[in-house]
Structures are given as C-alpha cells and as structure tokens.
Amino acid sequence: MRKRFDDELRHLNDLVLEMASLNESAIKKAISLLDEKNKNIAEDVIHDEERTDQYEKTIQNQCLKIFVEQQPAASDLRRVSSALKMITDLERIGDNARDIAEICMGLPDDCDTTSLPLIKEMAEATVNLLNRSIDSFVNLDLELAKKIDDEDDVVDNYFLMIRDQLIDIIKADFDPGAAIDFIMIAKYLERISDHGVNIADWVIFTVEGSRT
Amino acid sequence: MRKRFDDELRHLNDLVLEMASLNESAIKKAISLLDEKNKNIAEDVIHDEERTDQYEKTIQNQCLKIFVEQQPAASDLRRVSSALKMITDLERIGDNARDIAEICMGLPDDCDTTSLPLIKEMAEATVNLLNRSIDSFVNLDLELAKKIDDEDDVVDNYFLMIRDQLIDIIKADFDPGAAIDFIMIAKYLERISDHGVNIADWVIFTVEGSRT
Numbered sequence: 483m484r485k486r487f488d489d490e491l492r493h494l495n496d497l498v499l500e501m502a503s504l505n506e507s508a509i510k511k512a513i514s515l516l517d518e519k520n521k522n523i524a525e526d527v528i529h530d531e532e533r534t535d536q537y538e539k540t541i542q543n544q545c546l547k548i549f550v551e552q553q554p555a556a557s558d559l560r561r562v563s564s565a566l567k568m569i570t571d572l573e574r575i576g577d578n579a580r581d582i583a584e585i586c587m588g589l590p591d592d593c594d595t596t597s598l599p600l601i602k603e604m605a606e607a608t609v610n611l612l613n614r615s616i617d618s619f620v621n622l623d624l625e626l627a628k629k630i631d632d633e634d635d636v637v638d639n640y641f642l643m644i645r646d647q648l649i650d651i652i653k654a655d656f657d658p659g660a661a662i663d664f665i666m667i668a669k670y671l672e673r674i675s676d677h678g679v680n681i682a683d684w685v686i687f688t689v690e691g692s693r694t
Numbered sequence: 695m696r697k698r699f700d701d702e703l704r705h706l707n708d709l710v711l712e713m714a715s716l717n718e719s720a721i722k723k724a725i726s727l728l729d730e731k732n733k734n735i736a737e738d739v740i741h742d743e744e745r746t747d748q749y750e751k752t753i754q755n756q757c758l759k760i761f762v763e764q765q766p767a768a769s770d771l772r773r774v775s776s777a778l779k780m781i782t783d784l785e786r787i788g789d790n791a792r793d794i795a796e797i798c799m800g801l802p803d804d805c806d807t808t809s810l811p812l813i814k815e816m817a818e819a820t821v822n823l824l825n826r827s828i829d830s831f832v833n834l835d836l837e838l839a840k841k842i843d844d845e846d847d848v849v850d851n852y853f854l855m856i857r858d859q860l861i862d863i864i865k866a867d868f869d870p871g872a873a874i875d876f877i878m879i880a881k882y883l884e885r886i887s888d889h890g891v892n893i894a895d896w897v898i899f900t901v902e903g904s905r906t
Contacts, residue, residue: 539904542775545775546771546772546775549761549771549775550765550771553762553765555762559761559762560758563754563757563758563778566775566778566779567778567782645874648870648874649871652870658860658861658865658870659861661870661874662857662860662873662874662877665877665878666877666881669878669881692751
C-alpha cells in the first residue's frame with residue numbers, strides 16, 4: 483500500500499513539475515515580446531496557458547484519486563491537499579503570462595520598450611523565485627521554502643521602482659496608454675511572484691502542519 | 695454517518711458564508727475610503743483581512759477533518775474539495791480589499807476622486823457578482839453559477855472604460871501617480887471579480903464533475 487502511495491505521489495510530483503516548467507517557459511516567452519512582437523511566440527504562450535489548464539484538471543483528478551483510493555492521513559494528507567491547492571497558483575501563473583503576452587502584442591508599434599530595462603530584471607527575479615518555490619515543493623525543502631518570502635520583497639521592490647520610473651516618464655511626455663500597459667506587466671509579474679510565495683507556504687504547511 | 699456528514703457540511707457552508715460576508719464588507723469599506731480617508735475604517739479593513747486569513751485556516755482544517763473522518767466520495771468529495779479550493783479565492787479577495795484600502799489611504803490629499811465615478815459603479819458590480827457566486831455555492835445553484843461568467847464581462851468592461859478615462863485625464867494633466875493608483879484599484883476589483891468566477895466554476899465542478 484505504501485509503495486503504491488509513493489508511486490502515486492511521485493507521479494503527482496512529476497505532473498506538478500511539468501506544469502511549472504510550462505509556466506517558466508511561458509513567462510520568458512511573454513517577456514521576450516517586449517523586444518519583438520512575434521505572433522508565433524504569442525500564440526505559443528496562449529497554447530501553453532491552455533495546456534496549463536489541462537494539467538490543472540489532470541492533477542486535480544490525480545489528487546482526488548489518491549484521496550479516495552489511499553485515504554492518506556497526517557503529512558501525506560497535507561502533501562496531497564497542498565498539491566491540490568498549489569495547482570491553482572500554477573494555473574493562474576499561466577493566465578498571468580498570457581495576460582503579459584496580450585499586453586505586449588497590443589503595445590503601439592513605435593513604443594520605446596528600452597526605456598524600461600527594470601521590467602526584464604523583474605521578470606528574471608520572478609522566474610528565479612518561482613523555480614526555487616517549485617524546488618522547495620519537489621524536495622520538501624523547508625529551509626528553502628522559508629526564504630521565498632524575502633525574495634518576494636525583492637520583486638515587490640522592483641514594482642515600486644518601475645511605478646516611480648513610469649510616473650517620471652509620463653511627466654516627460656511618454657504615451658500614458660503604454661505607461662499603463664507597462665505598469666500592468668509589472669503588476670502581473672508581482673502576482674506571479676505572490677503565487678510563488680503561496681507555493682512555498684504550502685510546502686511549509688506540508689512539513690510543519692500549519693501555514694505561515 | 696450521513697447525518698453526521700450533512701452536519702459537517704452545514705458547518706462548512708456556514709463558515710464559508712461568514713468568510714464571504716467579511717469580504718463583502720471589506721470591499722465596501724475599502725472603496726468608501728475614496729470619498730473620505732478614514733484611518734479607523736482603513737484599520738477595520740486590515741483587521742477584516744486578518745480575520746479572513748484565520749477563516750481560511752479554520753475552513754481548511756474542517757475540510758481535512760471531513761476527508762479523514764468521513765472519507766467522502768463522488769459529489770461529496772467534489773463539494774469538500776471545492777470548498778478547500780474556493781477559500782483561496784476568498785482569502786485573496788481579503789488581500790485585494792486591503793490593497794485597495796492601502797492605495798486609497800496613500801492618495802494625495804488634494805486628489806480629485808470625483809472625476810472617476812466609474813470606479814464606484816465597478817465596485818458595486820463586483821460586490822454583486824461576488825454575492826451571486828457565493829449564493830450559487832450555498833444553494834448549489836448550477837443555473838446561477840453559469841451566469842457569473844457573463845457578469846464578469848461587465849466588470850472587465852468597466853476596467854477598460856476606466857483605463858481609457860485615465861489615459862484621457864493624464865493627457866489633461868491629472869497627477870500620473872494618482873492615475874496609476876486608480877488603475878490599480880480598478881485592477882484589484884477586476885481580480886476580485888475573477889475570484890468570484892472561480893467560485894462559480896467550483897460550483898459547476900461540484901455539480902457536474904468537470905470544470906468549465
């Protein structure tokens with residue numbers, strides 16, 4: 483019974499990892515659209531988001547199957563419940579990447595995206611945080627999970643810096659529509675990072691039995 | 695056993711309802727800060743958010759308790775799993791209300807909030823959508839749950855109208871920092887409405903066994 487449970491759990495982990503890899507690739511592709519509006523890449527991001535939705539359903543069914551067939555208790559129950567919860571975060575990250583791609587594709591053609599190098603740095607910090615939160619889940623690494631909140635402060639700080647920079651460039655006659663688009667992209671990155679924090683919180687819950 | 699399960703389920707529903715009522719009141723209080731920056735009301739919203747966090751933990755424990763003690767199957771399992779998922783939405787609505795309150799309190803004192811009557815209309819539509827999604831959960835009302843997506847289109851449309859209005863007033867020399875704050879408030883309302891749609895999706899999943 484235990485071996486069967488471990489196999490089911492391994493399968494669950496693999497699925498979560500695949501879903502998270504899709505997310506990582508979607509965020510990177512979405513942000514690359516700031517440099518070049520490429521219709522194929524934008525369609526790729528949309529396709530990734532649809533696959534993420536499918537993964538959510540598959541993983542959810544896998545969790546319910548484990549609940550019914552294995553009736554896990556204590557930390558096993560928390561582990562499966564956490565997976566069930568965290569896929570909501572992963573699914574929404576897919577939505578956020580798609581939102582970013584759609585905003586990038588709608589930017590005016592003459593929009594100068596080079597004036598905002600911070601957005602790319604913020605995207606990098608976000609992807610990094612997300613990878614580490616997923617690592618903490620896969621390895622049930624409590625120490626790593628507890629560091630994610632501090633990394634989120636870095637991402638939040640990028641948001642504030644970008645916001646201030648945008649206010650300055652609006653005053654210097656930058657297209658206010660494009661400025662609002664940029665702040666939305668930064669907001670979506672901030673949201674993605676928040677989802678990473680949630681994932682780490684679920685890891686803490688799984689190991690310690692209570693959430694932060 | 696069934697009676698016990700029904701009692702547990704009723705208790706679960708009551709808790710979800712209480713948590714949702716807190717949300718409704720927090721959103722209304724947060725938006726009222728646009729009219730008057732009232733420190734006590736802002737603190738109330740923060741307190742509501744903290745209580746929402748507590749509710750999330752209590753309801754989560756109640757769900758895990760039902761999983762272990764009652765080992766529900768089929769639609770009962772879906773119902774408890776849905777409650778477990780939807781409290782994440784309710785918890786985030788609390789966060790969003792708090793975010794709105796914090797933005798309102800940070801607006802410049804001379805900021806003219808009357809130039810954006812649409813934000814209040816949007817807030818009303820959002821609270822309405824949320825109430826109806828919670829009603830659909832409590833009564834397992836599939837017909838109502840299926841209407842929520844259309845109501846979300848109305849809220850999304852408000853966001854676009856507010857965005858356009860803000861671009862216009864920035865061009866007419868409105869403080870760009872305050873404009874970005876307003877668009878963030880509208881974004882948070884849009885997010886709250888998305889959480890309402892998620893709740894309705896969980897109702898559809900509970901009744902039909904698959905998500906939209």
